[in-house]
Amino acid sequence: MEQKELIPHLFRTEFRKITAVLCKAFGIEHIETAEDIASETFLSALETWTYKGIPENPVAWLYSVAKNKAKNHIRRHQVFTGKIAPQIRHAEPGIQEIEIDLSDKNIMDSQLQMLFAVCHPSISTEVQISLSLRILCGFGIDEIATALLTSKETINKRLFRAKEKLRLEKVKIEPIATGFASEAEINKRLDTVLTTLYLLFNEGYYSESDNAVLREDLCLEAMRLTYLLIENEQTNQPAVNALLSLMCFHASRFNARKTEKGEIILYHDQDETLWNHELISKGAYFLHQASHGNKISKYHAEAGIAYWHTIKADTPEKWAAILQFFDQLLQIEYSPIAALNRTYALSKVKGKTTAIAEAEKLNLTDNHFYFVLLGELYTDIDNRKAKQNFQKAFLLAKTQTDKLTIQKKIENL
DSSP: OOHHHHHHHHHHHHHHHHHHHHHHHHOGGGHHHHHHHHHHHHHHHHHHHHHHOOOSSHHHHHHHHHHHHHHHHHHHHHHIIIIIGGGSTTOOOOOOOOOOOOOHHHHHHHHHHHHHHHTOTTSOHHHHHHHIIIIITOOOHHHHHHHTTSOHHHHHHHHHHHHHHHHHTTOOOOOHHHHSSSHHHHHHHHHHHHHHHHHHHHHHHSOOOTTOSOOHHHHHHHHHHHHHHHHSTTTOOHHHHHHHHHHHHHHTTGGGSBOTTSOBOOGGGSOGGGSOHHHHHHHHHHHHHHTSSSOOOHHHHHHHHHHHTTOOSOOHHHHHHHHHHHHHHHHHSOOHHHHHHHHHHHHHHHOHHHHHHHHHHHOOTTOHHHHHHHHHHHTTTOHHHHHHHHHHHHHHOOSHHHHHHHHHHHHHO
């Protein structure tokens, strides 16, 4: 791999690791310092490798430079706090001598602990996602703004406020086994962590960006972080396995879900031979692991729905099972979108007329998916109404990809 490709690749994979370890070492109040040192490390790589060539072990080189930069920062800080700070009233204590441990185990532990710190209940979910993308996924500000459909200024403000909030709340980055007073506290924070990872995956799975139907990088980062939870004894719980199972099932269809031009391919038009059967097997494995315990989460129900979608055959058994999982999901946590999706399964089990009556009760008139579904249900029953609903959906659709898909449906009537 050439330098122009290697450094961006390593930035994506190693920036987050270095940042997490340094945050753990310095404390979350020094999060900007950790980011700065990680950034300076890659700047040094760009400058040095351009003239001296790529080292034999680029990752080890980055870790060595990051350690040295961190130690130099600590020395400078101690000079300040020892010689200058005493002259300043209310000076804060300096960072003590710290061992910078970039071993694989400490990197994994640091990222997991940072995940729990970032998902502190004092900050909003949208900010948790932004922080996760920055600190734990190594995304740049531009990338986060694009992924979350907002401006760089908004992201910068979110991150600044979040870091201030974490600082004011004195949130600690500490081992999960000893950092929480009880298993109940771990589970409470874990619920927030899972919500963040679920939403992070969804941001990638259905992108409203005009230039991307699917952001696979976001989905894969969400899967990587979820797997960290499974690797840890305290967080390897049924709901976590169910969430990773759900992600695996959805990810298995990535290659079949869009055309070479980036246009979306709907489920019934997908080429089943392009589905990743290794990921389907992994999804089934994690779903089995999720069956232990006596609590069913919404992730269990959604994973069940996703599992049946890995079976292409359009059988009564399949849709009856999917409908049952939707009923279970709505009992666990009601969502208008889940209720809307349920009506499609209902149409497969009890017919379109019954499903139309259920769908129209929802009255989600500000959602283009609502009108797309009604258009589908009315097709071949009343094509005039089908067209009217597709036209309403077209006007509400936010992306060019969605508009193109709806236009094709109108033309096919």
